[in-house]
Amino acid sequence: MDRYYPQCYNLPLACPSSCPAGGCTVDCVTCKPVCNCDRPGAVCQDPRFIGGDGTTFYFHGKKDQHFCLVSDSNLHINAHFIGRRNENMGRDFTWVQSIVILFENHQLFLGALKTSTWDDSVDRLALTFDGEPVTLPESQGAKWQSGKVSITRTGATNNVNVEVEGNFKITAKVVPITEEDSRIHNYGITKEDCFAHLDLGFKFYSLSNEVHGVLGQTYKPGYVSRLNIGAKMPVMGGYRDFHTSSLFAPDCAVARFTGSSDGDALMMPSEMPGLSCGSGIGGRGVVCKR
Incomplete structure (x- = not known):
């Protein structure tokens, strides 16, 4: 369009x-x-990454843990992984359930709400900006804006574009694990939880040459991949390099984030109130309460 x-x-x-x-x-x-x-910058499925260099790889992480996807001086993106243990493989099946984007002195949260039976007409996307819930009408093109930050629905439910002018643009879609997916891949998904998660696409406008993180490092000039490209599923290691203590903490071993010295200090996890999210009145949008 x-x-x-x-x-x-x-x-x-x-x-x-x-x-x-x-x-x-x-x-x-x-x-x-x-x-x-x-497309380059995609993070989808079990998490399958397309690096900034065009290389496809997997990073499995670990269920119920947090990992830094991108870390730069004024941008840090962490992801929370959900999953199921596969005893035969010795690792978890994992998916990205939510992300937190830290920039300047702000934090932005996007998450897929837990659900049992999937219905794409029901919005399962939770959004907060600096700890306050963001509510969007359930109509394509609905937009919320605060300064340089804009969030736009690209579908009536479960699809948004998030953009910070001059910094990044993210497309996010909440998707479930279907019974067919579970059967083909032997995920063992039950009707109690369809493991709703995010399929993501990242575009960056101002990364430095020192950017790091699972995805971020692939945008470095002259980046040379250590992956076994000949493998059927090239897997990136480095669990300890990318692990963070919480979803909101820019403290992975390869962290580069300093944020902005202007304004108030960044709100850290200990200061974040708990959020309980559910469908809004009449099923319109998602409401998060402290």
């Missing part, structure tokens, strides 16, 4: 059949649909 690319403006296009539940977007230069999870 971008008027700056008239050759494919308002042209109906079908997502490739290979695209997972995350769907696709149009590459306006080529005027072709591309799977969201196949």
Whole structure:
């Protein structure tokens, strides 16, 4: 729907059949649909990463733990992993359930709410900015803005774009593990919890040459991957390098975040009130209460 690319403006296009539940977007230069999870900066599925260098790899982490995806002087992104133990593999099946973005003296939270039976018409996305809940009407194009920060629904439910002018843009979609996914991959998902999680796409506007993190390091100039590219599933190690003490803490071993010296200090986890989230009145939006 971008008027700056008239050759494919308002042209109906079908997502490739290979695209997972995350769907696709149009590459306006080529005027072709591309799977969201196949673009550089994507973090989807079990977490499957597409690095800034175009390399595909997996980082399994560990269930109920937190890991830094990106760490730079004025941007730090942590992810909370949920999962199930697979005794036969000796590791957890994991998915990214929520992320926290720290920038300047702000923090932004995006999370998928736990749910048993999936219904895509019910919004399962929780959002907070500096500890305060963000509520969006359930309609495509609905927008919330505060200064340089904007959050826009790209679908009536479970899809948003988050952008901080001059810093980053993130696409986020809440998706479940389907019974078919569980059967094919032997996840062992039950009807009590469909393991709703986030499929994410990152675009960065001002990373430094010192950026690090699971995904961030792949954007360094001259980055050389240590992955076994010939493997069927190239896996990135470094659990201890990327592990953080909490979702809100920029304290992984490779942390670069300093934030802004202007304004109030960043609100840290010990100062964060607990949030209880659920559907809003009449099912419109998501409301989070302290």
